[in-house]
Amino acid sequence: MIGQVRFLGAPKPGEGRRWVIAGPFIWFLIFFLVPFVVVAKISLSTAAVSIPPYVPLISWDDTATMSIALHFGNYHFLLTDPEYVIAYLSSLRNAAVTSLVTLVIGYPVAYLIATAKPSMRGPLLMLVIMPFWTSFLIRVYAWIGILKPNGLINNFLIWLGAISHPLDILNNQFSVYVGMVYAYLPFMVLPLYSCLEKMDHSLLEAASDLGAKPLRAFVSITLPLSIPGIIAGSLLVFIPAVGEYIIPTLLGGADTLTIGTVLWNEFFANRDWPVASTVAVALIILLVGPLMLLQHFQSKEDQ
C-alpha cells in the first residue's frame, strides 16, 4: 500500500527530467545561440554616432508604420576591400601552418609517450600539459624577451660568434608562427597520444614478423590507424587558431593582419560595430565546416 502511494506520488519518468534539462538548455540558448542571431542582425546595420553605435534595423514613424532597413553593404565591403580579404587569407594560412607544425612536433612527442613504459606515461604527459596551466597571456609575452634583438636567442648566438648582427625574428610572421605553435602544441599532443596509446601493438609485431622494417611498419600501420587522432588534433588547433587575437598583436609586426586583429580594431578603435559583426559572421561561416566535422566525431560516440 505504502509502496503504491509512493508510486502514484512519484512524478512520471521524464517529467522531472524535462525540468533538469530546461535549466542549462535555456542558459545556452540565451547566452550562446541568441548572441549569434544578434551579431547577424547588427551586421546588417550601419554605424552611427549614438549609444549603442549603430542604426536600429526596425524603426517606427508617426503614422505607426514599421520600416525595416537591411543594409547588405558591409558584406559587399568585406568581399571587395583587399584589407579584409588579406586578413582572412592570412588567418587561414596561420591556422593551417600552426596545425601542420604542431603535428610535426607533436606526433613524435605523442608517439614517444604512448610507447613509453606505462609507469612513465603519466609523468611525461604531465610535462607536456603543465605549461598549459600557466597564464596564456604571460606565456606569449615571454617570447618577446626571447626573440627581440637583444633577447635571449640573439644574445646567445652573438656570444657564440655565429652571427654578428642580431637576427630580425620578432614582430614578423616568423614570431607569430612561433607563438601560435607554442600556445597550441598541447591541443595536438593530447588527442594524438590518446589515439596512439589505444593502438594494438601486436599489429606492429605481426608486421615485423612478416619482414616489414620499422619505418615501413610505421607508414603502413601506425600512421593510418592514427588518422582519427590527427584529424582531432588538427581541428582542436585549427578552429581556435583562425580567430587568434593575442598572439598576432603581441608578436606580430605592424603589417600583421588577421581576422582577430581586424575585428578588434573595427570594434574598439573605429567603433564600427556593424562592420565588426560582419567580420564575426564571416568567421563563423568559415568555421561551420570544421565545427560540423567536430560534432560528427562526437555524435558517433553518442550512438
Add this chain to the structure above:
Amino acid sequence: MIASLTRGRLFLRLMMGFAMVFLYAPIISIIVYSFNESQLVTVWSRFSTKWYAALLQDEQILHAAKISLEVAVLSASGSLVVGTLSGYILSRFKRFRGRMLFSGMVMAPLVMPEIIMGISLLLLFVGMEQVFGWPQRDIQTIVIAHITFSTAFVAVVVQSRLAGIDVSLEEAAMDLGARPGEVFFLITLPLMVPALLSGWLLAFSLSLDDLVITAFVSGPGSTTLPMVVFSKVRLGLNPEINALATVIILAVGLVSGLGALKTAFKVFTPEKAGLQIKEEKCASPA
C-alpha cells in the same frame, strides 16, 4: 634492424627534448628575469626582489587582481552548477529532443574563437540592456560570459567521472524507492566530488586567465588583471610584469596544477573534450 630501431628512438627522444625546451624556456626565462635588478629586462645585472616590492605598491594591479579573483570565484561556482547539470544530462539522458543541439551548444565554446564569443555576448548584453534595462556592463556581465565558456570544461570533467560511476548504484536506489532527485543528491553527487573539485579549479583558472572575452563584456569600472597586463605588455617588456607573471605562474600553477593533476590530462584527451573517438576505430582495423 636493431640499429634502425635505436635510431628511431633517438629521433623521438631528440624531438621530446626539443619540445620540452620549447615549452619550458619561456616560463623559466620569465621567472629568472623577474629577479633581475636592471630595468633593461633581458640584460642581467644582479639579483634583486625590488620588482616584487614595486608590485605590492601598484594600486592599479592590486585593484585589478581583486576584481579578477572575485570574478573567478563567482564564475567558477556558477560554471560548477551549470556544468555539473550539463555533464549529468549528457551522460545520463541518452535520448531527448534537441540533444544534438544541446551537446553542440555546451561543447562548442571549447574550440570557438574567443573573439566571436566576446563580440556576440557583448552585443547580446547591449541589446538586453536596451530592451529590459538589464544587465549593466560590470562584474555581472563578465561572470555570465565566463560561466558560458567554462561550463564546457566542467561538463567534460563531470562526464568523464560519471562514465566511471556504475549506473547500477543509481538503479538500486531507484528500486528501493528513492525519487530521482534523492538519487542524484544522495548517490550521484557524493560520488562526483573529486570531479567537482577539479572542475571548479579548472573554471577558476580559466576565468582568471581570460582576456579577449572579458575585454568585450567588461565595463569601465571592472578592469581585470589580464586586461591591465595586456595594456602594459603591448608597450613592450616590463620588469614589474615579469614579477607579476612569476606570482601568477606559481599561484595558478600550484592551485590548479595540484588540484587537477589527476584529471588534468583526461580533460583534453579527445574523447573527453567532445571529440569522441571510438576505441576500436583507433585501435584495430576491424
